[in-house]
Amino acid sequence: MVSSRSGAAGVLRGLEILESLAGLEQPATLTRIASRSGLNEAATYRALRRLEAEGYVDHAPRVGYRLGSRSIALAVLVGPDPPLLRATHPVVTRLVTTTGHSAAMHLRSGGHRVLTVGIPSPSHPLRDQVVLGERAPLTSGSSGLAILAHLPPEEAQTVLSTRPAAERRPSDQELERIRRDGYSVSRSQNHAFMTGISAPLLDPDSGTALGSLSIASRSDQAGATELADLAPILLSACAELGPRLAALIGPGAARSRRGLDVVVRRRD
Incomplete structure (x- = not known):
């Protein structure tokens, strides 16, 4: 039950990150995304890495994040x-x-x-x-x-x-x-x-x-x-x-x- 709740929380966190990113001028920095989503930067970074691995987010080094092709x-x-x-x-x-x-x-x-x-x-x-x-x-x-x-x-x-x-x-x-x-x-x-x-x-x-x-x-x-x-x-x-x-x-x-x-x- 704990893992199920943890998994659901992770999904919701990913959706929150996507929603926050969609509302920003892109590419957006980690700091701006974290601020808009209300999460700390460490949690935001982990969520962004997972989203990037699945193609929902793209990351341009030294530039920022933006919605990826799957989004x-x-x-x-x-x-x-x-x-x-x-x-x-x-x-x-x-x-x-x-x-x-x-x-x-x-x-x-x-x-x-x-x-x-x-x-x-x-x-x-x-x-x-x-x-x-x-x-x-x-x-x-x-x-x-x-x-x-x-x-x-x-x-x-x-x-x-x-x-x-x-x-x-x-x-x-x-x-x-x-x-x-x-x-x-x-x-x-x-x-x-x-x-x-x-x-x-x-x-x-x-x-x-x-x-x-x-x-x-x-x-x-x-x-x-x-x-x-x-x-x-x-x-x-x-x-x-x-x-x-x-x-x-x-x-x-x-x-x-x-x-x-x-x-x-x-x-x-």
Whole structure:
């Protein structure tokens, strides 16, 4: 019974820490999080370490803590940010109507990307493949690689260095090709029998990727060549949506957030 109570207390403490962090401008220092949550710094630090290990919190050395990809994925499932949906949903919907394929928007969160808007094609529904809140590393799939290739070199290297050694990593030549073309194409990397093309949503102030837009189809319905032919449409949509997304975050979005947790706003 004692261990059960202790476990419940630990869960509640973690939720308190997440709630406190969500209400702060991020990244936030340990001292600020402890002060807002009403816990001492030692207890706050232990809770943050556990949350970090599970992906709910990210820690940037000498900078502070911020909500991680699992927290953002959960927030998307509970209820996407209405201003974000108003700004992005029409563009994603138009991609589906224009191309006849499914379309999605992913936002960067640290070394991951999180699916925040996804619309299946009515003619070739992929509802089992469009899962809001899904997260995957930036090192796999066209949506992640399009973001990774458009990060500052030191940030991209940090992402690569944190992935398991046995995991496939994109080569410098592959990332350079994505930067040159402006888009990435992948097949069956995150979902079997699926082909996708993705382009970055860039902060116009810094040129850093905040997220990506994707068009996807079953591989037996459209291959890499067919999707690559849609690149001009996709790039035009990204050029329209990127500034809208950056405007929601504020000036210098990528610098102020370090390209992370772009849906997190201060709530006081």
